[in-house]
Amino acid sequence: MTMFQRKPLPANPTPDATDPMLEDADDIVQDPFMLAPETDFLSMVVLVNTIGDENVLYNAYPADGTGSVRLMSRARSLHALEEEAKRFRANVVLIDSEMATDVKALAQVIHNLRHTREYPIITVGLCRDVQWLETFRRLGALVTITSPISPLELTKLNHELPLAFLKATQERLGPDYHPHWSEGELNVIHSGEYHSHTISVWSSKGGVGKSFLAREIAVAFGVVANLRTLLIDADMNCGDQHTYLSLPVDRNLHGLASAYFAHHPPRLTPQMVEDYLVRYDGNLFVLNGLYQMSLTGSEHLRGQRGEQFANALMDVLPQMGFTYVVYDLGQNYHDGLHLVALQRCTLNLVVATSEKATANEMIGAVRELRDAVHASEVRFRLVLNMWDDRLGLDARELAESIGLPEFGRVPLDTGLGVRLSLNRSRPLVLDKPNEISNAIIAMLSGIYRPIEKHWERRGGPKPRRSGFLGLGRK
Secondary structure (H helix, E strand, O other), X not given: OOOOOOOOOOOOOOOOOOOHHHHOHHHOOOHHHOOOOOOOOEEEEEEOOOXXXXXXXXXXXXXXXXXXXXXXXXXXXXXXXXXXXXXXXXXXXXXXXXXXXXXXXXXXXXXXXXXXXXXXXXXXXXXXXXXXXXXXXXXXOOEEEEOOOOHHHHHHHHHHHHHHHHHHHHHHHOOOOOOOOOHHHHHHHOXXXXXXXXXXXXXXXXXXXHHHHHHHHHHHHHHHOOOOEEEEEEOOOOOOHHHHOOOOOOOEHHHHHHHHHXXXXXXXXXXXXXXXOEEEEOOEEEEEOOOOHHHHHOOOOOHHHHHHHHHHHHHHHHHHOOOEEEXXXXXOOOOHHHHHHHHHOOEEEEEEOOOHHXXXXXXXXXXXXHHHHOOOOOOEEEEEEEEOHHHOOOHHHHHHHHOOOEEEEEEOOOOOHHHHHHHOOOXXXXXXXXXXXXXXXXXXXXXXXXXXHHHHHOOOOOOOOOXXXXXXXX
């Protein structure tokens, strides 16, 4: 499938922005290759979410073919895409909107590639929703097509790629070229429409449902809403998420910490983290925890070394394109792994129940927590789990006593639904909507409003309430 043929370049090419060849792809025979690598084809790297679209692209642009475009590699994440594009000296990257839901990370990648030192790498946006057509355009993608990729969309891609490459080339050769951020890029980045979060789920009391809530939150974002999400089982008392999600445990937090300290000085990269992740379903990835008690005493995860590793992990995660990172924490906030998460997460969910002993303990624990991690800040919220007003506690009075605004309220499971979902390793939000999963989704809608529409399509109720300061229960 030949798009255009390369011809010898003139000795001193001088692009003209008013050149009529910008109006017709058939006339583009040389300028698009001015700054390309010394090859006779365009090299493409893709980041796609479905095997169907991937097969269409591989069939259209085989790496061992003779066409003017050849698909050389498929990346696994936005960060990996940037590295793969440079490794294969790509001229084109294609990004699936479902693999790029963190708009800030997406903007950075598109910008970095378009303004690489040697030559421009242009971005093609693969859109599954019409709103992404405009978002990709404003972020600097020079071509957009829709998914699933049809023959008509391939024809459009073949026609527009040379035009786009010429535009980027002429931009680079212009006398006033400067790799600045455009007004459109900045408007999208600062619009607040796509706001990522690192979320911790914590309580000083055991048995309040921290791990259950962390699992359901991560699955809701990563599978139900299909946002790129990471669940970190950081319970230093011994993690159980691998059991609750039926995952292999060979890649885990202990292994990653050991790999970090194996370097001198210690070093952590996005690729190192990815090597220890397990994909659950959809766009949910899991970093398994300490699956047996002997690992909880590891020197790499305790004391100052544990705090050092926890900070290194927090430093590298923003580079990996996750929209949401969910930490399942243990009880003791003096532990480095727990403390760093509570200090640095953008949203900390403090879990309490309708048991008087738990409520009293939480009042004291949060009071002490303030000195350690500034718990009075807006990033701390109270979640009332297993709640039933008939048990005699007043929710408003408890929130006032603890000193945190209520973020969400999950009712007491009077049946066996929650326990069965844990024993069957089947998240509740993946089953038929019920009172408990409805409450969890309603709580999360304060963070990511579109999740209500995803839930409604699964049979959940229509949205009924807005968020509290943009976050959770009103």
